[in-house]
Amino acid sequence: MLTVNEIITLLNEHHLLKSYHLNNNQKVFKHVTYDSRKATDQTLFFCKGNFKPQYLTSAIEKGASGYVSEKHFLNQFNGSEFIVSDVQKAMALLGAAFYGYPQNQMHVIGITGTKGKTTTGYFIRSILQNTTNRKTALFSTIDTFLGNQPNQRFKSQLTTPESLDLFKNMRTAVDNGMTNLVMEVSSQSYKKNRVYGMHYDVGIFLNITPDHIGPNEHPNFADYLHCKEQLLVNSKVCLINAESKHLKDLYFAAKTTSEPSNIYFFARQGTKPEYPVRVDFQFKSLKDNMNANQIHFVSSSDRIPKLKSINGNYKLSMPGDYNESNATAAIVAAGFAGANSQDIYNGLSNVNVPGRMERHFSKSHGTIYVDYAHNYASMHALLGFLKRENQDSNIIVVLGSTGDKGENRRKGFGKALSEYADVAFLTTDDPGDENPMAIDQQIDSYVDHNKVKVNFELDRTKAIQKAITMSNNHDMVVVAGKGRDPYQKVNGKNIPYETDSVAVDNVLKGLEK
Template identity: 55%
Template sequence: MELHVTPALALLREHHLLDHVSNLSEFTATAVSYDSRQVKPGTLFFCKGNFLPKYLTMAKEKGAIAYVAEQEYPEGQGLPAIIVKDEQKAMALLGAAFYGFPQNDLFIIAITGTKGKTTTAYFADHVLDAATKQHVALFSTLDRILGHNPGDQFKSDLTTPESLDLFHDMRAAVSNGMTHLVMEVSSQAYKKRRVYGLKYNVGIFLNITPDHIGRNEHPTFADYLHCKEQLLVNSDVCVINAETQNFTDVYYTAKATTQPENIYLFARHGAKVSLPDDRQLDFEYRNDLENLHESEFQLDALSDNAKQLQLDHRYTTSVPGDYNEGNAVAAIIASGLAGASAQDAVDTLDHVHIKGRMEMIATKDHGTIYVDYAHNYASTKRLLAFLKRQTNAGKVTVVLGSAGDKGISRRPGLGKALTEESPDRVILTTDDPGFEDPVKIAETIDSYIDHDQVGTVDFIMDRETAIKNAIDHSVKGDIVVIAGKGEDPYQKIKGVNVPYASDSKVARDYVAEIEK
């Protein structure tokens, strides 16, 4: 991989990003990086984010050949300085160019939504894996899968990685023979311009509820919605859950850049949806069976456009929760648009397993434990409501917290969900507190709980201790719900990713210990 300065500057000019160039000389970058620790001779260095001039000094000492920034730095004296109007946009464009525009060699399904992105991504990945004979890459909140070798599969650090990492991984996937990519796209990816200039073959919009609103994320819900909608603006074909909040806004955003025949709308049978006069639903699904192990539903095509995909069928998913059926429907439609058949979905959806999503841990004497990533009002309420419908539970205990430095709006929502679903006991604990005091986060959640509706509320700030305490105080027939982190292998504390076994492992190991 390499990038010559002349086409790089031409690309920046084309997008009206180039301000000026200082100390220009002919060069060809043989590496790109925004991390000074990873710079090697021949690297084009990007001064991005929380940048400190000393990083440029380090990059120069390690062999950087030029740098891209929004201003000139004395520390870069002697190097060509490419000064741009927006560093993040420039990095995305030049990163794609350096790696040879790998997106052009992939059929990309992109997914956004406040909840359900990861589940939908795994559903689509499994269906397409069957259809393409295992030529699908996956970029999800949990994992990044670039190929079939052990080194090509690893834990994700961000739902949507920084642009240089994104295009590096796309190129690796193409080099590994992957022809399709399923990727989650977060609102922050658009806020931080990590996916600037990237286009998708199919874009899925699942839902939107207030979330990720706070001082370090989106300042308002309108900003959050706008960022989410950019996925539709950048997709050739759009698949939209017509039951989402703000549907009218979402639909007309898609229609502004996409022909109506390339917008597919779906909803549950009997759902109250408000469609434009010139539109009908393309797909409708009907729940026929749901229990703690699987969901079964019928999918019917209603429009002529939808019927051409031949996806009418009865499907079974192994991920429980009636709310996951909509995620499965979105994945089936998107996969169908990518060339998969109904049979591919039938053959795969019944054995999809997603770590940390509705994981059930059975015990002999301490009830049933459920581990789930639910971390806001909508997901927590839906999880608790589903479990209450499906079980004749004794006492219900919920262990949860909320992240610090972001998602401030989640805290009232968690208190509201707990009040409405009325568990017998709540243990408030630590969940990625960042630079905030976890006790104060817990106190904020607690202030929104109606204590007349909820049993007892306890504060146990060590998360592992909280989980063990909940299990200790449960008996046969009870339910323990551990919400928020799922399979996350660390706690974010004061800028450091502190290793943490994960909710699933803590619970499983403790059950094994006490039930020897």
């Protein structure tokens, strides 16, 4: 519930209210929404984004009795109107109030970075489920976990939800008994003010490389970096990967609101950070091959002596040197939240992150890897790791690139393929409003054809089938980009897709029956 007085006070406090008009009989709103299709009696409706005035009319027809907007729309309206300077900010603030500030009732860990957010989120939850007696919620790109029952888990629409959904999900998590929350915080969520006003107990910064730059995302890298840094600005304790680029910027962003004593750094042993920071937590690889991954973790910080009790060796269920870094971030964040070494050991050795580094073994077609890698940084990390581990194997890669966003990924894919692949099948991956063949031709234009044989097959299932069928027992087939995504985004529609994992299993069943 939200009262009219609360709305005015909150919006004024944040200098957002430009003008308002009240219906004097109206004292409270019992519902909030930004979607006219969900409006009902006593709803406060938010006009935002690619908005059409008929959405407001339709919301009112369904019972909406007030609206918040950057523009005045209606002259004859028998309800309340709040005109604000930024509707996204207003929506986040009023959303938090409407749902009773659920973030204050949980220990909240936010994670940002170009790569590794989802993996690290799953790692932390897996550990903290042991620490908190299964009271840890997770908001990730793949799934949202608001509790432990099957109906309290669902597929996420966005990495970081729209503010009203975010606070609603938090409220449900608290009502389900959750005491801890781990959430991915995308740069877009800051750009669009979905998390405006949110504060985090711990904010983790994993890494940053150019990505998400384009007409529908960030205008340039500076904007991308600025948005990502906001997690540090809004976190009480900051945990930063000292191997990250732009380290000085990150440190200064963290320092604007956190005391230096609350800013921590982690890195692989032997790292020379590009800005001289004190590395508090270090890891080294004890074993990293396709079957086993083990790290040694050391906390050398006297600022937080209790974390020394979690020093030790930890086994990871997922290969990949980058996962050692993700795991270290998870160990520290979980340690801050009270995890002991047994919680960490059990959490990291048993976790499964859907669509990330999934291995499918075949009898005569080598190993097939399904992985969500979908930009240069992740493709370079993945293929580089596989090549190092299996230097004599050929690498056959199936990939496409998304339309309408992340255009610089196409060049990155051409580069990563040229560095590591022997054969590529260029295919379809969420083309949006673009022509997938044109996208693939752009990727192809960056490929060194002396090193890589390129095939075009726009039907993704067929591309996977061709790649696996041509492989022999010593080859590695990498199906990159979609993981367990169950649809292709085409012309504004989500077209159901079986997922890469299922496509691979079906091909193997057909070939090996």
